[in-house]
């Protein structure tokens with residue numbers, strides 16, 4: 358189990374040769390100067406955060422950085438998935454250029470996955486690449502988005518369509534920040550925690566089932582274990598397939614349907630984690646129809662997702678042609694090849710694979726999941 362004291366953070370390593378880095382997990386880490394001791398020194402640091410997170414944690418992070426950087430600037434973005442776009446991204450470049458940031462300037466992403474994905478993309482492209490550190494403050498970001506180097510913004514036609522693979526120098530998971538998360542966001546993060554069970558580790562799935570009430574109650578030890586085990590699984594996958602040439606796609610379990618829900622409803626209507634939770638139910642039902650898993654597994658996964666406070670019924674995204682709209686969005690998924698949609702399915706609990714499915718079968722799943 359994770360040591361909860363600040364002085365002894367738990368470290369999970371991402372092994373990627375010269376791009377290797379640590380995920381540091383513990384309570385109270387983000388305001389400690391020592392946490393950042395191995396991050397490159399530079400004249401300037403830029404904290405990128407948003408209007409919700411800044412009043413909660415920006416001062417703590419700033420205080421930890423002022424001894425190491427001559428200038429610590431902050432850019433505060435509007436909050437929300439709807440702002441994960443070119444216009445908002447450009448405000449990060451405005452801040453960097455306006456403050457004369459050089460190519461050694463270090464960016465610190467302080468916030469959830471939206472801030473992390475945008476800061477990472479800004480770091481990947483400013484002066485062709487500057488160092489950045491992830492300081493994730495949502496459960497979802499601590500267990501998934503801050504780890505592994507996927508950075509992106511949305512396009513109105515598709516989720517995370519414009520971005521880069523670009524690894525941070527350090528990830529700081531301060532478990533204390535999870536205590537201020539709105540309940541809906543805690544549930545959204547639990548979707549990505551649950552994801553790791555069916556795709557990689559059913560012992561972990563058993564543990565989540567046994568501890569879901571403790572997780573929902575934000576028990577610090579339960580959250581610490583969930584973050585650590587999730588990061589270990591993600592580290593193992595990313596270490597084998599950094600740029601998703603194969604294996605890494607399994608981390609997208611539930612995301613093909615989920616991204617269609619997010620884009621179909623308009624970004625920000627359902628939270629990413631909510632869409633992934635419901636998307637996992639849909640992907641599990643597809644796995645059952647493909648003859649891969651039995652109905653007992655689908656029922657078990659669905660029940661856990663519901664206990665995590667997540668929706669298990671899919672939304673109607675178009676009143677006239679709902680299935681057609683789902684399919685159209687899914688054809689834009691990054692896993693699609695030549696318009697053929699690829700799904701992450703569960704051949705047996707604890708293992709995942711990527712494969713296609715007949716449109717008629719996918720339509721049946723959409724119909725079944727959208728039915729009242």
Ligand code: NAD
Pocket residue numbers: 407409410413436437438441468469470471472474494495496497498501502503504505506507508517534535536537538539542545546629630
């Ligand atoms: P988010 O970044 O929108 O954060 C959720 C909400 O919580 C926001 O309102 C935020 O301001 C607020 N918040 C953040 N920390 C808080 C705290 N400690 N206390 C109170 N409020 C806090 O959403 P998210 O769920 O963190 O991330 C979702 C995004 O992550 C999506 O854009 C998704 O595409 C992306 N994502 C990326 C990857 C990846 O590998 N890069 C993986 C999964 C998801």
Ligand code: GLY
Pocket residue numbers: 501502504505507605608609
């Ligand atoms: N969240 C999916 C991935 O990092 O690949």
